[in-house]
Amino acid sequence: MGNKVTYQEAGVDTRAAAALVNEIKADVSRTQKQRKLHNSFGLFAAAFDLSEYKNPVIVTGCDGVGTKLELLLEHGMEAEAGKDLVAMSVNDIITTGGDPLMFLDYIGIEKLQPERIKKLISGMCDYLEDCGCILAGGETAEMPGLVPADVVELSGFCIGAVEKGDLIQPDTITEGDVLVGYGSDGFHANGWSLCRRILAEHGSEFNADEIKAMLAPTRLYDDVTKAFKTGGIRARAFAHITGGGLPENLERLLRGMGADLTIPFWENEPIQKLLAHSDPQDRFNAFNMGIGWVAIVSPDDADAACAAGPGGVVLGTIRSGDGVSVTVQS
Secondary structure, eight states: OOOOOOTTTTTOOHHHHHHHHHHTHHHHHHTTSSOOOSSOTTSSSOOOOOTTOSSEEEEEEEEEOTTHHHHHHHTTOHHHHHHHHHHHHHHHHHTTTOEEEEEEEEEEESSOOHHHHHHHHHHHHHHHHHHTOEEEEEEEEEOTTTSOTTOEEEEEEEEEEEEGGGOOOGGGOOTTOEEEEEEOSSSTTSSHHHHHHHHHHHGGGOOHHHHHHHTOOOOOOHHHHHHHHHHTOOOSEEEEOOTTHHHHHHHHHHSSEEEEEEEOOOOOHHHHHHHTTSOTTTHHHHSOTTEEEEEEEOGGGHHHHHTTSTTOEEEEEEEESSEEEEEEOO
C-alpha cells in the first residue's frame, strides 16, 4: 500500500484553525460590552435572549465587499475590509429601525494565513464594538485547489431585532415629505468594478496614497439612527445607498412616487479625478456620489433630521410621478 496522506498534507490545518479561534477571543470579547450572547462563543451555534423586547421582529441581512476586496488586499488594508463587511450588513439592518444584535462572518482562503485573518477580524470588531453588535461566530474555510492563493472570499451576515411598533414603514411616505442625505466616506463597497477598470487604464494618474484614500471603509450610520431615536424624530424610511446609487435605492421605497434631488458637489480630490473618467450619467447609478444614507421625514422634522448626523442636508422632496433624478449643486 502507498503512503497515507494526512489532512494537513492535503492543505488543511485544523489545529492551526483551532489555535486561531483562541487568538481572536480578545477581539471577540470587545463586541460583547453592550450585549451578551446567551451562551459561550465557539459552540456550534450562538443564542441571544430577546426577552427585553416585548414584541420582537427579527431582521436579517447579508452582504460582502465585492471587487473592492482585491484592491484592499493588494494594499494591505485587511482591517478596512473587515469594517466594510460589517457596515454593508449593519447599515441594511438599521434601515428597519432595528438593533444589530449578532454578526457572523465567512472567510474562504486557499491556506490559513493567521495574521491576515486576524486583521480582518480586528477590523470587523472595531465596527461591531462601535454599534454594539456581537461577533457571534463564523467560518474560516481552507480550500486548497479551489480558492486561488491571492484571493480571500468574504461574506457577512447580520441578525437584528426591532419592536413591532417601532418598525420603519416606508408605505407611510407621502408627497411633500423631505429627503435628507448624509455624507459618505468614499465609494464605500460599491462600484469598484468600474473603479478598477478606470484605475487599470489610468493608474499612472493616481499615487498609492490617493488610492488608499479612495478605499476608505463604508461608514456606519448607526449614529444617525440613534440620534433619531433619542431626538424623537420619526423616519418614514431610511435608505442605505449601495449598488445602483441614489436612483435605484430610493425608487424601491417610493413605489409610484418620485423625487428630483440636488446633491452637494463631492469635495474629494482623488474621487473627482476618478469620476472624470466615468460616464457623466452612468456614475449616478454606480456610485453613492457622496451621499451614503438618506432619511425620508415629514417637513416638520427636516431641520432636526439634518442635525442628526455629519453632512446632513436636504436633497429634495417627494413628488408624484415615477423616477428619481439627481443633479449636482453648482
